[in-house]
Amino acid sequence: MSAPTTVADAIVSVEDVHLRFGGVVSLAGVSLTQERGEILSVIGPNGAGKTSLFNCLTGVYHPQMGKIIFRPSPDDEVSIIGRKPHRVNQVGIARTFQTSRLFNALTAFENVKIGVESRQHTGPIGAMLHLPRTVREEKDSDARTVELLDFVGLRRRGDEIASGLPYGDQRRLEIARALGTGPKLLLLDEPAAGTNPSEKLALEQLIRRVNRELGVSVLLIEHDMRLVMSVADRVTVLNFGRVIASGTPGEVQRDPAVVEAYLGRVDTEEPGGEG
Amino acid sequence: MSRISLSSFRRSQNARRLAAWIIGALVLAVMTGPSGTTTTPTAGFTGSLLHPRVLGYLAFGVVMWALSTARVRSRDRVHSATRGVQELREKLLGDNRVRYGAYLILLVAAILVPTALNSFWQEVLVDQIGVFVLLAVGLNVVVGYAGLLDLGYIAFYAIGAYSAAYWTGALPVHPILHLNPFYVIPLAILAAVAAGVILGVPTLRLRGDYLAIVTLGFGEIISIVATNLSSVTGGAQGIIGIPHFSVHLSSFHYQWGLSNLPYYYLLLGFVVIVLVAFRSLENSRVGRALAAIREDEVAAEASGVGVLKYKVMAFAIGASTSGFAGLLFASKISFVAPGDFTVQLSILILVLVTFGGMGSLPGAVLGAAVLQWAPEYLRNHPILGFQQQDLYIYLGALLVVMMIFRPSGIWPSRRRRRELALAEEGVGTADAMSGSSDPAAGPG
Numbered sequence: 001m002s003a004p005t006t007v008a009d010a011i012v013s014v015e016d017v018h019l020r021f022g023g024v025v026s027l028a029g030v031s032l033t034q035e036r037g038e039i040l041s042v043i044g045p046n047g048a049g050k051t052s053l054f055n056c057l058t059g060v061y062h063p064q065m066g067k068i069i070f071r072p073s074p075d076d077e078v079s080i081i082g083r084k085p086h087r088v089n090q091v092g093i094a095r096t097f098q099t100s101r102l103f104n105a106l107t108a109f110e111n112v113k114i115g116v117e118s119r120q121h122t123g124p125i126g127a128m129l130h131l132p133r134t135v136r137e138e139k140d141s142d143a144r145t146v147e148l149l150d151f152v153g154l155r156r157r158g159d160e161i162a163s164g165l166p167y168g169d170q171r172r173l174e175i176a177r178a179l180g181t182g183p184k185l186l187l188l189d190e191p192a193a194g195t196n197p198s199e200k201l202a203l204e205q206l207i208r209r210v211n212r213e214l215g216v217s218v219l220l221i222e223h224d225m226r227l228v229m230s231v232a233d234r235v236t237v238l239n240f241g242r243v244i245a246s247g248t249p250g251e252v253q254r255d256p257a258v259v260e261a262y263l264g265r266v267d268t269e270e271p272g273g274e275g
Numbered sequence: 276m277s278r279i280s281l282s283s284f285r286r287s288q289n290a291r292r293l294a295a296w297i298i299g300a301l302v303l304a305v306m307t308g309p310s311g312t313t314t315t316p317t318a319g320f321t322g323s324l325l326h327p328r329v330l331g332y333l334a335f336g337v338v339m340w341a342l343s344t345a346r347v348r349s350r351d352r353v354h355s356a357t358r359g360v361q362e363l364r365e366k367l368l369g370d371n372r373v374r375y376g377a378y379l380i381l382l383v384a385a386i387l388v389p390t391a392l393n394s395f396w397q398e399v400l401v402d403q404i405g406v407f408v409l410l411a412v413g414l415n416v417v418v419g420y421a422g423l424l425d426l427g428y429i430a431f432y433a434i435g436a437y438s439a440a441y442w443t444g445a446l447p448v449h450p451i452l453h454l455n456p457f458y459v460i461p462l463a464i465l466a467a468v469a470a471g472v473i474l475g476v477p478t479l480r481l482r483g484d485y486l487a488i489v490t491l492g493f494g495e496i497i498s499i500v501a502t503n504l505s506s507v508t509g510g511a512q513g514i515i516g517i518p519h520f521s522v523h524l525s526s527f528h529y530q531w532g533l534s535n536l537p538y539y540y541l542l543l544g545f546v547v548i549v550l551v552a553f554r555s556l557e558n559s560r561v562g563r564a565l566a567a568i569r570e571d572e573v574a575a576e577a578s579g580v581g582v583l584k585y586k587v588m589a590f591a592i593g594a595s596t597s598g599f600a601g602l603l604f605a606s607k608i609s610f611v612a613p614g615d616f617t618v619q620l621s622i623l624i625l626v627l628v629t630f631g632g633m634g635s636l637p638g639a640v641l642g643a644a645v646l647q648w649a650p651e652y653l654r655n656h657p658i659l660g661f662q663q664q665d666l667y668i669y670l671g672a673l674l675v676v677m678m679i680f681r682p683s684g685i686w687p688s689r690r691r692r693r694e695l696a697l698a699e700e701g702v703g704t705a706d707a708m709s710g711s712s713d714p715a716a717g718p719g
Contacts, residue, residue: 085573101574103571103574103575106567117563118580128559163697
């Protein structure tokens with residue numbers, strides 16, 4: 001099951017990644033492939049290694065072994081391991097966090113704009129002297145920020161302080177900030193954790209729209225099975241740092257190993273409890 | 276019965292506040308009283324506490340207690356009253372016409388007022404206020420915008436000052452060609468930036484406290500090198516004869532001499548340029564990236580902001596301002612000595628910025644102006660006069676009081692005020708010095 005499947009156009013392929021913290025094995029040879037344009041969900045019990053995998057994919061952790069190849073376009077290959085988080089972001093992988101990490105004292109608008117601006121080039125000299133390029137870039141990023149706030153449905157809340165927003169809005173703002181960096185692949189770490197049912201529904205639609213309208217591939221960690229089953233094209237199941245199953249939501253649901261490891265306990269699962 | 280009420284009184288907030296004020300008043304009585312000598316070591320206490328003056332201080336303590344009690348009682352009312360003022364201020368500051376009008380009035384005042392001052396105050400205005408405004412504004416970029424604690428800030432000031440001495444030919448070692456201080460400006464800035472980058476690249480990877488220690492060490496290194504490398508720097512007694520600024524156009528010659536007013540206007544010009552530049556910086560991509568780093572480093576990196584690059588940038592911008600101020604100061608008094616570049620001075624500038632309001636440009640200017648002016652004004656005051664060597668006691672006390680009652684400074688930046696308000700509600704850290712530094716998430 002854990003052997004890498006060959007996919008015609010993989011946006012990211014993880015090959016045999018091992019990650020240890022001292023004696024604690026977090027990932028024990030994880031391999032998975034995500035097709036361009038697909039929504040892939042990674043599920044698994046607490047401590048299965050999902051967030052570790054995300055941190056490897058975004059340059060926060062550096063696995064001791066294995067390969068992570070990202071293809072921003074079909075004929076462009078980038079190795080992720082060893083890249084710093086902001087460099088990973090710059091090649092086209094953006095992420096959100098398990099508990100949202102917004103710039104709390106800044107406005108919603110500024111939060112998104114910081115993401116948008118990370119793709120621009122104005123330096124301190126240009127900023128101090130108001131060079132033409134700076135002025136042009138300011139205008140562009142303002143316009144793009146408004147578009148993105150509109151896209152996630154926060155257009156009218158742009159001037160509000162991020163931490164003052166309702167929880168569901170904060171999660172969507174984080175997605176907007178990630179989208180601002182112009183990713184090809186968006187990693188969402190439990191976006192539905194702590195949201196109420198109606199927020200969950202809005203989130204489900206938002207994930208689909210990110211995928212369809214913006215053409216961004218989505219890699220989703222989620223505990224909410226209903227959300228995973230309805231939104232994911234494929235599901236990969238991790239347990240004890242290994243891939244134990246992979247397939248369509250229906251296939252995975254019927255997999256005995258998965259039922260034993262995870263789905264059997266789904267009702268008692270505490271969302272957001274993963275460290 | 277009486278015992279019960281006494282113990283409940285002792286436990287009450289009110290009683291504690293009274294005790295605090297009385298102890299504070301007694302400390303003040305000792306501080307302002309005669310000081311002990313080797314023959315009468317306890318004179319500081321006996322001479323102060325057995326003096327009728329003590330009654331005055333006690334009365335002061337009780338009055339302050341009454342006032343603070345009244346303030347606590349009416350806290351909510353005060354809050355709602357000041358909120359109105361706060362909102363009005365926000366609204367006025369938000370209006371561009373009001374803002375630019377205020378800037379214009381301030382600028383005109385800054386141009387006209389000094390002409391009415393005597394030469395002592397003009398000198399204070401240049402040597403104490405002007406130069407330190409520039410220093411505070413520069414450190415504000417490092418501490419306020421980027422949240423980096425730089426305790427060796429004065430080292431860059433020294434580098435600027437010695438650059439001025441070198442390029443104008445005042446040092447024992449001579450440059451290829453002797454330059455007018457105006458042409459030294461880019462060179463001094465470049466030297467300070469280079470020093471900032473060389474120091475910053477390896478150390479800004481470190482977190483919070485380590486950076487403070489490394490910069491502290493760097494400041495010491497620079498001052499010790501300046502003292503001991505006498506064949507190059509002229510040693511501890513310093514270097515004299517750094518030329519003044521001068522302009523030589525075909526038929527126009529002007530030299531900034533020893534008089535203060537021309538230097539004041541030169542400095543004012545530079546300060547205005549720096550302020551405008553930093554205001555633009557604050558509201559730019561770079562300023563927002565720095566705010567992001569201060570708020571949440573991990574999230575900033577995940578949003579594509581290169582943390583190290585921006586930290587080095589802020590550090591170098593601060594360094595360049597400090598170096599520039601050093602050049603101006605050296606040329607103004609035409610003298611540099613290692614004794615001018617002490618750790619204490621780095622800390623003083625930090626106090627100016629903190630007092631004014633970290634991350635706030637008007638705060639840095641105001642903090643520097645008020646705290647540099649007040650000691651000069653009060654030193655020989657008949658009642659409030661104090662000894663120069665006691666200055667840091669009072670500054671320290673002032674800072675403690677500020678941190679308790681108004682931690683965001685006298686003119687807080689909007690962002691900083693929000694951060695502190697959030698920290699009180701338990702959201703995030705207002706710890707500007709270290710930023711958040713935990714890894715993205717635990718192993719999962």
